[in-house]
Amino acid sequence: LSIYLSLSLSLSLSLSLxxxxxxxxxxxxxxxxxxEKETFSCWWEPGSDGGLPTEYxxxxxxxxxxxxxxxxxxxxxxxxxxxxxxxxxxIWAEYTMxxxxxxxxxxxxxxxxxxxxxxxxxxxxPVNVTVVVxxxxxxxxxxxxxxxxxxxxxxxxxVTLKYELRVKQNDNIGSETFFNFYNVYPGLLYxxxxxxxxxxxxxxxxxxxxxxxxxxNHQLEKYFWIFVxxxxxxxxxxxxxxxxxxRNAVKQCLLPPVPGPKIKGLNAHLLKSGRSExxxxxxxxxxxFPPVAAWTEQVEDFLLVSDSDEWLLTDSFASEKNKxxxxxxxxxxxxxxxxxxxxxxxxxxxxxxxxxKEEAKSNFSNMEPINLPVEKHEFLNGEExxxxxxxxxxxxxxxxxxxxxxxxxxxxxxDNTILILNEEEIPHGLDAEEVKSEVSVPDxxxxxxxxxxxxxxxxxxxxxxxxxxxxxxxxxxxxxxKPIMPLESELSxxxxxxxxxxxxxxxxxxFSVK
Amino acid sequence: xxxxxxxxxxAASSCTNGQTGCHxxxxxxxxxxxxxxxxxxxxISNDLHSEFELYFLPSKNQIGxxxxxxxxxxxxxxxxxxxxxxxxREELTEVILKLLVAWRxxxxxxxxxxxQHREFNNFSSxxxxxxxxxxxxxxxxxxxxVEKMQMLGVINSSLGNLGSPEALLASDRAEWRLMNxxxxxxxxxxxxxxxxxxxxxxxxxxxxxHGC
Numbered sequence: 001l002s003i004y005l006s007l008s009l010s011l012s013l014s015l016s017l018x019x020x021x022x023x024x025x026x027x028x029x030x031x032x033x034x035x036e037k038e039t040f041s042c043w044w045e046p047g048s049d050g051g052l053p054t055e056y057x058x059x060x061x062x063x064x065x066x067x068x069x070x071x072x073x074x075x076x077x078x079x080x081x082x083x084x085x086x087x088x089x090x091i092w093a094e095y096t097m098x099x100x101x102x103x104x105x106x107x108x109x110x111x112x113x114x115x116x117x118x119x120x121x122x123x124x125x126p127v128n129v130t131v132v133v134x135x136x137x138x139x140x141x142x143x144x145x146x147x148x149x150x151x152x153x154x155x156x157x158x159v160t161l162k163y164e165l166r167v168k169q170n171d172n173i174g175s176e177t178f179f180n181f182y183n184v185y186p187g188l189l190y191x192x193x194x195x196x197x198x199x200x201x202x203x204x205x206x207x208x209x210x211x212x213x214x215x216x217n218h219q220l221e222k223y224f225w226i227f228v229x230x231x232x233x234x235x236x237x238x239x240x241x242x243x244x245x246x247r248n249a250v251k252q253c254l255l256p257p258v259p260g261p262k263i264k265g266l267n268a269h270l271l272k273s274g275r276s277e278x279x280x281x282x283x284x285x286x287x288x289f290p291p292v293a294a295w296t297e298q299v300e301d302f303l304l305v306s307d308s309d310e311w312l313l314t315d316s317f318a319s320e321k322n323k324x325x326x327x328x329x330x331x332x333x334x335x336x337x338x339x340x341x342x343x344x345x346x347x348x349x350x351x352x353x354x355x356x357k358e359e360a361k362s363n364f365s366n367m368e369p370i371n372l373p374v375e376k377h378e379f380l381n382g383e384e385x386x387x388x389x390x391x392x393x394x395x396x397x398x399x400x401x402x403x404x405x406x407x408x409x410x411x412x413x414x415d416n417t418i419l420i421l422n423e424e425e426i427p428h429g430l431d432a433e434e435v436k437s438e439v440s441v442p443d444x445x446x447x448x449x450x451x452x453x454x455x456x457x458x459x460x461x462x463x464x465x466x467x468x469x470x471x472x473x474x475x476x477x478x479x480x481x482k483p484i485m486p487l488e489s490e491l492s493x494x495x496x497x498x499x500x501x502x503x504x505x506x507x508x509x510x511f512s513v514k
Numbered sequence: 515x516x517x518x519x520x521x522x523x524x525a526a527s528s529c530t531n532g533q534t535g536c537h538x539x540x541x542x543x544x545x546x547x548x549x550x551x552x553x554x555x556x557x558i559s560n561d562l563h564s565e566f567e568l569y570f571l572p573s574k575n576q577i578g579x580x581x582x583x584x585x586x587x588x589x590x591x592x593x594x595x596x597x598x599x600x601x602x603r604e605e606l607t608e609v610i611l612k613l614l615v616a617w618r619x620x621x622x623x624x625x626x627x628x629x630q631h632r633e634f635n636n637f638s639s640x641x642x643x644x645x646x647x648x649x650x651x652x653x654x655x656x657x658x659x660v661e662k663m664q665m666l667g668v669i670n671s672s673l674g675n676l677g678s679p680e681a682l683l684a685s686d687r688a689e690w691r692l693m694n695x696x697x698x699x700x701x702x703x704x705x706x707x708x709x710x711x712x713x714x715x716x717x718x719x720x721x722x723x724h725g726c
Contacts, residue, residue: 063587092591
């Protein structure tokens with residue numbers, strides 16, 4: 001008995017287990033779509049059907065029709081669908097759909113309501129989208145064309161198709177089938193898509209993407225660079241012209257002439273070799289000195305130069321009274337005879353004007369190397385001395401301010417030294433005061449501006465252009481000046497004369513170039 | 515643009531008296547104007563409906579919506595393209611006018627309600643006013659078109675009583691008061707779409723050469 005009972009229990013249990021699992025659910029999720037406002041389709045999603053083959057049927061009623069109709073076409077729109085053709089489609093009308101699922105387990109149904117097919121209108125995207133780059137002036141643009149979706153009837157006025165374009169931005173452009181897009185830039189790539197909407201239905205999907213590239217406007221670039229070139233050329237040409245006009249001045253500024261020793265017969269190599277005899281021979285050459293007797297006949301006088309009341313030179317040269325002080329240009333022509341002269345100069349005031357000094361200095365550099373024959377001398381300081389013209393003399397009288405003094409006329413000058421030429425006028429560079437206070441100077445004389453132990457500044461007649469800016473500090477201060485006995489002088493860019501304190505060069509290296 | 519259209523329609527009406535300086539409008543031209551007008555009206559109704567849905571019905575459930583009864587349901591309208599093309603011109607014209615007449619009062623009252631309610635912003639209030647005025651103007655415009663068509667012999671003059679279409683709808687006057695605001699907007703959107711469609715079909719049947 002117990003065995004029978006247990007057997008029946010297990011059997012009933014297994015049987016009941018089998019039947020619990022299977023149930024049939026009604027279809028869910030109902031959706032419809034109309035492509036052209038003339039037909040429409042609806043789809044449903046089947047519920048769980050217990051694994052059994054299930055049949056689905058759709059029944060519908062319209063708001064005006066009392067009768068219930070069945071779906072005319074289950075096939076055209078795919079599985080679990082119903083397709084309503086033109087005959088069975090009523091726009092603006094309400095549909096009540098009932099989907100019934102039937103299988104071995106029974107029936108299950110669900111009701112769906114469509115208030116208006118218009119709400120499900122969604123067309124296909126436009127077709128034949130073409131994009132052409134139109135490169136006409138004034139600026140290129142994209143010419144975009146397309147066609148309406150194939151099923152939609154636009155000829156009878158039944159539908160109003162509106163298009164929307166996006167070229168990296170949305171442009172709603174209405175019902176035309178073309179659009180000119182102007183917001184483009186050369187060199188960029190653009191993507192174009194079109195979609196459409198039927199009446200107040202839904203937008204279709206976007207059509208395929210069309211690409212278009214705007215070519216670079218080389219012409220514009222070319223014009224631009226030509227323009228830039230011309231504009232930069234004009235100031236350049238002007239600068240060149242100005243430089244050309246003032247090339248001398250520019251040359252003065254940029255490439256001030258560096259004096260090199262240009263002594264006739266003197267060779268740089270010779271100096272380097274260091275043999276003093278050779279140097280002396282080279283320097284002195286064929287010097288014909290006047291006989292000693294001739295020298296002693298004359299009174300030895302000093303040539304004193306000062307720019308102040310102090311006679312510094314007298315102190316320094318007191319011991320060397322017998323020595324003559326000559327002004328010798330830097331480029332000494334050894335073929336010259338040096339003649340002593342009686343000079344007593346009262347050098348009181350030598351005015352210095354920086355600018356005029358500069359100008360005077362600059363004159364010096366412009367002179368070409370020439371010999372210095374002094375043709376005649378005139379008298380100075382009331383002393384009547386006849387000075388014999390020498391074949392070449394290279395000194396100059398120092399003018400005393402303010403009295404009239406005689407001047408020697410030096411015709412030629414070496415390239416490093418100045419001097420004076422015949423038709424020189426009163427220096428322009430002088431201050432007004434200076435000009436007025438001084439007696440008018442004959443034309444062909446220069447004027448010594450300033451002298452110190454090292455240097456004598458001579459004013460040249462014409463105002464010079466130049467930019468000798470260098471101001472030798474030690475020239476301006478007499479008190480500090482030390483006369484340098486062994487003829488040490490400093491070449492200041494060849495603008496200034498050298499005064500050789502001890503007289504003419506007769507022994508050893510007369511001067512050194514610093 | 516709307517104002518110019520309205521004034522041009524008014525100008526069209528004054529021209530029929532034969533005044534000097536009037537521009538003679540062709541039938542196609544008239545049709546274009548009323549179609550533009552109806553398109554704009556439909557656009558506004560769509561905007562208002564969407565706005566209403568946005569503010570007052572956040573949970574949008576299309577499938578399970580309660581059925582609506584529009585007060586114009588009694589007017590028989592062609593519900594398909596073939597039907598609209600097969601129906602007689604006079605009948606189609608009559609349907610259009612009936613619809614336009616039926617909506618004049620309800621829209622006016624709708625605008626009055628909107629003006630009082632603070633929840634609607636100025637945008638909606640202006641649109642409802644524009645909508646109610648447009649329905650009125652469009653009806654007059656369509657009447658002008660009908661007169662022109664009758665003059666040209668396009669349609670026969672059997673629609674003499676269209677001058678006062680209110681007579682046709684005398685019995686239906688009270689029905690629209692049963693609709694709530696949302697249903698009213700929904701129904702008018704549907705009907706304005708019908709009006710636009712029928713006008714276009716009519717134009718393409720009568721003067722098809724001017725772009726259909």
